[in-house]
Amino acid sequence: MAEPQPLLRAIDVHKKFGDVEVLKGIDIDVQKGEVLAIIGSSGSGKTTFLRCINLLEEFHQGEIQVDGERIGYTAGSHKRLGEAAIAAQRARIGMVFQSFNLFPHMTAEQNVTLGLIKVQGRRKEEAVEIARRWLDRVGLAERRDHYPYQLSGGQQQRVAIARAVSMEPKLVLFDEVTSALDPELVSEVLAVMQDLAKSGMTMLVVSHEMSFVRAVATRVVFMEAGRIAEEGPPAELFARPKSERLAAFLGRFHGLAH
Amino acid sequence: MTYQFNFDPIFRSFDKMLAGLWLGLWLAALSLAIGCVIGLLVAYGRQSRIAPLRWALVTYVEVIRNCPILLLIFFVYFGLPELGIFFLDKIDSFILTLSVYAGAYLSEVFRSGLTSIPVRYVEAAKAIGLRPWQRQRYVVLPVMFRITLPALANNLISLFKDTSLAAAIAIPELTFITRQINANTFRVMESWLTASVLYLVTCYAIAWALRRVERRYAVIR
Ligand SMILES: Nc1ncnc2c1ncn2[C@@H]1O[C@H](COP(=O)(O)OP(=O)(O)O)[C@@H](O)[C@H]1O
Ligand SMILES: [Mg+2]
Numbered sequence: 001m002a003e004p005q006p007l008l009r010a011i012d013v014h015k016k017f018g019d020v021e022v023l024k025g026i027d028i029d030v031q032k033g034e035v036l037a038i039i040g041s042s043g044s045g046k047t048t049f050l051r052c053i054n055l056l057e058e059f060h061q062g063e064i065q066v067d068g069e070r071i072g073y074t075a076g077s078h079k080r081l082g083e084a085a086i087a088a089q090r091a092r093i094g095m096v097f098q099s100f101n102l103f104p105h106m107t108a109e110q111n112v113t114l115g116l117i118k119v120q121g122r123r124k125e126e127a128v129e130i131a132r133r134w135l136d137r138v139g140l141a142e143r144r145d146h147y148p149y150q151l152s153g154g155q156q157q158r159v160a161i162a163r164a165v166s167m168e169p170k171l172v173l174f175d176e177v178t179s180a181l182d183p184e185l186v187s188e189v190l191a192v193m194q195d196l197a198k199s200g201m202t203m204l205v206v207s208h209e210m211s212f213v214r215a216v217a218t219r220v221v222f223m224e225a226g227r228i229a230e231e232g233p234p235a236e237l238f239a240r241p242k243s244e245r246l247a248a249f250l251g252r253f254h255g256l257a258h
Numbered sequence: 259m260t261y262q263f264n265f266d267p268i269f270r271s272f273d274k275m276l277a278g279l280w281l282g283l284w285l286a287a288l289s290l291a292i293g294c295v296i297g298l299l300v301a302y303g304r305q306s307r308i309a310p311l312r313w314a315l316v317t318y319v320e321v322i323r324n325c326p327i328l329l330l331i332f333f334v335y336f337g338l339p340e341l342g343i344f345f346l347d348k349i350d351s352f353i354l355t356l357s358v359y360a361g362a363y364l365s366e367v368f369r370s371g372l373t374s375i376p377v378r379y380v381e382a383a384k385a386i387g388l389r390p391w392q393r394q395r396y397v398v399l400p401v402m403f404r405i406t407l408p409a410l411a412n413n414l415i416s417l418f419k420d421t422s423l424a425a426a427i428a429i430p431e432l433t434f435i436t437r438q439i440n441a442n443t444f445r446v447m448e449s450w451l452t453a454s455v456l457y458l459v460t461c462y463a464i465a466w467a468l469r470r471v472e473r474r475y476a477v478i479r
Contacts, residue, residue: 056381083390091387101382105400105475114396115386160382167386 005068007032007202008053008171013062015048015226022048023059024226030171030204035197037213037234038206040223041249046206047098049223050173053204054093055086066093067170091119094164094172098179100156102148108135108159109144112166120167134162138192154185158192165196172196174205210253214238222246267443268452271435278435279456282421285431288353290414293360300365301372315365322362328423331355335427352424360417367413371406372398404475411468415461422457432456 006029015023022045030036038046051057053064055072064071071089073080081089102111112131116122122130135144138158148156157177164172174193178186190212197203197216207213213220214234221231222245230237230246241247268275303315322330334355338346346354375398383393403410425434436453440446 054385056384087384087387087389089387090385093385095385097378097382097385099378101378103379103382103397103401105404115388118392118396119387163386 004031006030006065007034007067008204009063009065010049010053011063011065013049013052013059013064015045015052015057015059022226023052025062026226026228028221028228028231030202032170032202033200034218035201035203035205035216037217037220038204038223039208039210039213039220039249040229044223045226046223047175050095050175050204050206053171053173054090054095056095087119091115091167092170094167094169096157096160096164096172096174096177098176100148100153100160100180102156102160102163104148107145107147108140108151108155108162111148111159112163115163115167130166131162134166135159137195138162139188152185153181154188157181157189161189161192161196165201171202171204174203174207176206176208178207178209208253210238210250222249261447263448264445265448265452267445268439268448271439271443272452274435274439275432275452275456278430278432279460281429282418282424282431283460285349285353285356285421285424285429286414286418289356289360289417290410292353292357293364293413293417294410296357296361297364297366297368300361301368304365304369305372319362319365322359327355327359327420328426330359331423331426348424348427348429352421352427352429356417356420359420360413364410364413367406367409368402371402371409374405375401407468407472407475411465411472414468415464418461418464419457 008028008030010026010028013023013026014021026045026049028036038049040046048057052059053066053071058072063073066089069075069089072086102108103114106114109128109131112134113124113127116127116130117124120127132141132144135141138161140155140158140162143151143155143159146155148159151159161177177193178189181189186209190209193203193205194212194216205213205217217234219231220234220237221228222237222241222243223229224245230241230243237246238250241250300315300319304312306312331352334346335348335351338351379397379401380393383397388396421431422433424431425437428434432453436449440449443449
């Protein structure tokens, strides 16, 4: 049976920082509508892999395609694309960071409209309408004129999510988006992500929230020292880890997962 | 011997003093504006990959910062015509000097401002697909201006005080006017006291107003 063309395809992606190879050949296909959770201990390369997908890091070997289009380089040859072409590719990939990274000098609404207006070339009124719709959807209609410093961490992160998804990217990358939050603020952000997942958005989610992963992910990959060590549906992976390493890793979350 | 204060002759010329003060403010504001443009260009230029450009800009900054400003004023006003540059009148010449002077200092302000901008804002700007110049225009520069606002305010006040040096080439700003009034009325204490109070009040007023602006724009807390 022929698989449809994957939305994201990584082929043998290698990444070095200096002499240290932190990605040692990542191969993965992600289908449209999938919610792929990436788990693994700190330093295993999860963040680096996400950052390679939208070219915040350059990788020196391998290839990444989004919707059939090669990221960062011209198809065939290994010639790096120009900045404008790279920017256009990034605009079709959303990213939500661990530390929110809202533009500090802009209100919640302005954070969302900036890309809609300057990248997508929408009229201001239209952009504002889209921004308000999304801020409403993440529960922040009342806070749209607030600056980041006036918002709690959870609220900032929800604005950051609205900023990423309002541009209707093909794929959204979430890098430990609840790790910087106070525990009582985690659930409001996870609820938004669960809502997005249900709506059919294609998501790559690096997370240590195992109960969220179990409930929301369609597939889980376990990364270990720059490689994908194990993958499968969450129920299977969590119930019957094949490797010692994964079992040990999951053991650390025991009791937290429920 | 007691000095008999008599401010009447001063107050008769008070409108002239105010005009001088106003001129000084204009000279400072214009120089700050032009200096900001120069400073920004130099700050970006010093990040350039072209080494000779970087060296040239460092030389500019170091020469200006290590020269007395009065000397620069004389050099531009008396020296440039010797080199065949005649088109500058007194005021243009002074604005040019003060702008070039301010530019050197402001380039350092902006340079540290640019390096102090957290990378994560730039990465967020990249992630939404802004092109390089858009990232500068909509994220880096606005954040940098907010970070450097207190330093810009201090520079404006310094520049305003430096405009008194324009008296040396007979530009009718407050110090020059005061010297004239002093010469005409012989009210030494009264003229210089009045001028000092005017400088003091103006500097305080600028500082106060700019602190309000700073508070308004202080979005990184
Ligand atoms: N900019 C960098 N320079 C050098 N080493 C880095 C850099 N970023 C990450 N690393 C290293 O790469 C490895 C993988 O990091 P990362 O992708 O952040 O892991 P994870 O997100 O799984 O915790 C770590 O050993 C980390 O120290
Ligand atoms: Mg990480």
